[in-house]
Every structure is written in C-alpha cells, then in structure tokens.
Amino acid sequence: MTAINDPPVALSIAGSDSGAGAGIQADxxxxxxxxxxxxxxxxxxxxxxxxxxxxxxxxxxxxxxAQIDAVLDDLSVVSVKTGMLGTPAVVESVGRRAAEGGLxxxxxxxxxxxxxxxxxxxxxxxEAYRTHLLPEALIATPNLWEASLxxxxxxxxxxxxDSMIEMAxxxxxxxxxxxxxxxxxxxxxxxxxxxxAPVQVADVLFDGREVTVLTGAHVDTSNTHGTGCSLxxxxxxxxxHGADVxxxxxxAKExxxxxxxxxxEWHLGGGHGPLNHLGWKGEPPAGIRTRF
Amino acid sequence: MTAINDPPVALSIAGSDSGAGAGIQADxxxxxxxxxxxxxxxxxxxxxxxxxxxxxxxxxxxxxxAQIDAVLDDLSVVSVKTGMLGTPAVVESVGRRAAEGGLxxxxxxxxxxxxxxxxxxxxxxxEAYRTHLLPEALIATPNLWEASLxxxxxxxxxxxxDSMIEMAxxxxxxxxxxxxxxxxxxxxxxxxxxxxAPVQVADVLFDGREVTVLTGAHVDTSNTHGTGCSLxxxxxxxxxHGADVxxxxxxAKExxxxxxxxxxEWHLGGGHGPLNHLGWKGEPPAGIRTRF
Numbered sequence: 001m002t003a004i005n006d007p008p009v010a011l012s013i014a015g016s017d018s019g020a021g022a023g024i025q026a027d028x029x030x031x032x033x034x035x036x037x038x039x040x041x042x043x044x045x046x047x048x049x050x051x052x053x054x055x056x057x058x059x060x061x062x063x064x065x066a067q068i069d070a071v072l073d074d075l076s077v078v079s080v081k082t083g084m085l086g087t088p089a090v091v092e093s094v095g096r097r098a099a100e101g102g103l104x105x106x107x108x109x110x111x112x113x114x115x116x117x118x119x120x121x122x123x124x125x126x127e128a129y130r131t132h133l134l135p136e137a138l139i140a141t142p143n144l145w146e147a148s149l150x151x152x153x154x155x156x157x158x159x160x161x162d163s164m165i166e167m168a169x170x171x172x173x174x175x176x177x178x179x180x181x182x183x184x185x186x187x188x189x190x191x192x193x194x195x196x197a198p199v200q201v202a203d204v205l206f207d208g209r210e211v212t213v214l215t216g217a218h219v220d221t222s223n224t225h226g227t228g229c230s231l232x233x234x235x236x237x238x239x240x241h242g243a244d245v246x247x248x249x250x251x252a253k254e255x256x257x258x259x260x261x262x263x264x265e266w267h268l269g270g271g272h273g274p275l276n277h278l279g280w281k282g283e284p285p286a287g288i289r290t291r292f
Numbered sequence: 293m294t295a296i297n298d299p300p301v302a303l304s305i306a307g308s309d310s311g312a313g314a315g316i317q318a319d320x321x322x323x324x325x326x327x328x329x330x331x332x333x334x335x336x337x338x339x340x341x342x343x344x345x346x347x348x349x350x351x352x353x354x355x356x357x358a359q360i361d362a363v364l365d366d367l368s369v370v371s372v373k374t375g376m377l378g379t380p381a382v383v384e385s386v387g388r389r390a391a392e393g394g395l396x397x398x399x400x401x402x403x404x405x406x407x408x409x410x411x412x413x414x415x416x417x418x419e420a421y422r423t424h425l426l427p428e429a430l431i432a433t434p435n436l437w438e439a440s441l442x443x444x445x446x447x448x449x450x451x452x453x454d455s456m457i458e459m460a461x462x463x464x465x466x467x468x469x470x471x472x473x474x475x476x477x478x479x480x481x482x483x484x485x486x487x488x489a490p491v492q493v494a495d496v497l498f499d500g501r502e503v504t505v506l507t508g509a510h511v512d513t514s515n516t517h518g519t520g521c522s523l524x525x526x527x528x529x530x531x532x533h534g535a536d537v538x539x540x541x542x543x544a545k546e547x548x549x550x551x552x553x554x555x556x557e558w559h560l561g562g563g564h565g566p567l568n569h570l571g572w573k574g575e576p577p578a579g580i581r582t583r584f
Contacts, residue, residue: 070339
C-alpha cells in the first residue's frame, strides 16, 4: 500500500505507436487506469495505424539509456516492463542495466512481430533476448510465436497446451523467474468444469515448479491491437502495487478482458482497433487502490 | 455528440517526455480523461525528469510526416494540437500540411522553452512559427515568454494584462483565428468583483475583435510540470467533442485546475512534479460525454 497521494511509479521501455493502440501509448493508458504513474523510455518511433506498420525509426541506444537514467535518477520506479526494443544493441543494453540491479520487477514482453505481421527483430535480436534479457526477467510474457523462437523451435499455428507447457519449460531454463506463454485463440482448449462457459483463451504460467493453465472467455471483437502490450503493462502495474506474480497476472488478464469488452463495439480505424483501457469496469484485487 | 461507442479522435504532434509529466504523455492522459482517443506523431524524444531536460533526440522530419500520414489515412481526426516541434523544418512541414487542409481545428502550443529553462527552438524556429504555422492555427496558446518572442518583443518578467493584450493583438495579426496568451502567475492582477476569491492567474483570449481576460484561482503546488501541454491538449479534446473555442478554452482551464488540485499533494520526483490528469473530478460542459 502506498501513501494516499503517491501512486507507485513504473517504467515502460518500448516503442511509440502513432495509432496509439499499442506501445507506450497503451502502456500509459493501462497504467493510468490501474492507478500507476507510467514513465517511459522510447526505443523506436513507428508510423502505424490499425491496419499496418509503415515505418520504424530506431532511437539510438545511448538515447534509450539516457531516458532510463533520467527516470531512475529522479523517480522511485518499483516495476519495469519492456516492449518493442527494436535492436539487439538495446536488448543487450537493457539486459546489462537489469543485471546491475537497476530495473526492479522486470516484465519482459519480447515483442518480435506486430499483429500486422511485421517482424521487428532479427535473429541476433532473438539471441540477445535469450542471452542478456530473459535471465534478468521476473516474468517473460511471449506469445506463441515469440515463445517458439525463444524456445529454439519453429513458429507453428498448431501448438496446443502441451506444447505451450514445453515451451514455457525451455524458456524458463533461460533464466526468467516466471514465464507466461500466451495462447491467444487456441483451438481445442476446453474447460474441465462442465458447467463453465466455452473456453477459447488459454495461457500457461510456469515458475519452474508448478504449471498453471489460465483460461478465460474469448472476447468476440476485432479491436485487439495492443492486447499484448496492455497485458504486460497491467502485470507491471499490479506488481508496482505490491501484488505477487500470480495475483498480478490473473488481475492483469481480467483488466485486459475488461478493456477488450469496453472497446469491442467501437469503430476506430479500418483494421484492428485499440482496446478501451479507461473503459475497464472491474475491481482490482483487495488492498490495491487504482484511483488516485 | 458522437456515437455512443465511438470517441472522437485527436492528434498530438509533440515531443516525448520520459518523465511523463509533459509532452505526448500528458496529451494522452489529458485526452483520455476527457473522453477523446489521442493519436500521436512524436517529433522528439527527450530524456528528462521533474528536475531537468538532459538530452533531446530529434525525429527526422519525414518520419514525423509518416506518423501524421499513418494516423490521418486511417482514423477520423477531428482536432489536432502541436506541442514541441523541435526544428524549423518540422514547424514548416506541419504548417504546410495544415495549409493543405489536413489538420482540422489546429491548436498550436508554440513550445519554445521547458519550465526547466531549456530552450527548444532557434530564432529560425520562431520565424517558422510566425510564417508557416501560426497562420494555420484555429488557436495559438503561447505563454508570456513565447508570446513575447512571437510578437517580436523581448521576454520580460514584468508583463501585465495590458501588455498581454497588446501581444495577443500582434500575434493575431500573424494569422491565427484565436490567440490565448497565458499569464501564469501575474503579479498585480485583481478581480473586479469584490466578492471573488483572490485572483492570481490571468489569461488573455482574443479573436480579432473581442478581448476576454480569463481569471482563475492559483493552485498552490510545485507540481506544475506539463501544465501548458495539458491545457492545449484539453482545448483540442473539447474541440474534438464539438465545443466552440470559448467553451473549449474555459472548460480546458477548469480541467487543468482540477488536475493541478488532484496532484497538488503528491510526491513524484525531486523537482516540479506532474499533474494528476485522471484525478480531475469536474464535469464537462453540457452535451459532452467524457467517459467511454
């Protein structure tokens, strides 16, 4: 619990999305909605909208470092998330900072590809994640495609929960304390509770000992741009409030579900529209204050 | 009034503030708090915090253009604000876009200096504002210092309301439809209503015919970082909702007052802390819906 007038501070190290559905724009809105003051280190400026990523301008590594320094030197950052880092040099640099102990409660969302299909990272970038950044993560949150690459396999559309668990184990072997492999719309995932609603989303959470399969109802909307960014920043936000990892992940999934519902019907752009972060109507876990 | 599920869309063309008190970070939070979906074109990435601006990385002009294109080609932008543009080339380029009719309801906040004292613009930049951008503005919102430069005078600490009115007239002569000269903490400004609370803030609004002096109570806080950015984006947000300029300016000032009050007591950083945008507790003008 923080003092009544001081929200916890988190840092997002990520790209800028001009269409504001993803990137630091999604992170700022997510964290604000969850009562956390979001600071930023911009790694890349993208020209994108709901239909495509048109251009990417990478911010020099020393300028990314300067932003991180400016924030850490002045504000009491209690959790950090990384999103699109863009270049192997930035991945390595952020990993080095983390190894020095400067990036508390590090959530690594290993962004390698946009929902539009545009690839953001070279094979050297993937290797930099494996070698330098994942070992420092409190939790890594790859989607299926990213998990395949990080686990050393080949991306596949036919992955099931068993293969997600196997990928989580292999990624955990690289060093993060926790791994969340996000399943997206996995076919064939069913709830074991016969009374439950049809389950269409399943994520695998692993801490090196216990596997937890987190299931939830699918939201029927094409407004999904920025879902991954929002989930990882919501996890960082709840960690900033002092939640443990399991609580943070569970609550973050509920937040994203609510933000998807809140924007399910709106019309913003001709492609995959954004979530409605401030449209989340849920309640945070007990003891966490999301209004300030 | 917009459709119930479709918030109006605005565009902020501005710099990024890693400390997230000002720049696009303030714009995103301001607009989100006011029920507007904020898109962005990042002109510069700054490494700054509540105490100083340490480094600035300028985004290439063609990349700024690409971001504006990506947004305008896909989303129905109904108002635009400019903040820190950084280079004369960007000022000129944005002015050209506006002259072509591509930037509706343009709010020009001619950012030339940070509250920390760091100067962001060369004399060529000031001239670019005068020649290329101000003529396209629906409203320009300089502070005293910026107004002096744009009006062709010398910045002075001793400006009073009469000199603000004179500057507003001269800036209006450059072409903007409206001018708002922000007074900050002007000494010697008193309300003509003997029953009113002590007035310590006065702004001058001018449309070429009528001068309106807008007064308001000063908020006693050092957490003022991003006040100017927040005001101009709040004006753009209310314009996006369909408000006329006078209503938008008046309501935006109330919003900023509320956001200052909401963050007056918090402790974020060792210098001038940010406003609490989501801590605004006010009500928008009739007919405007700020929750979505």
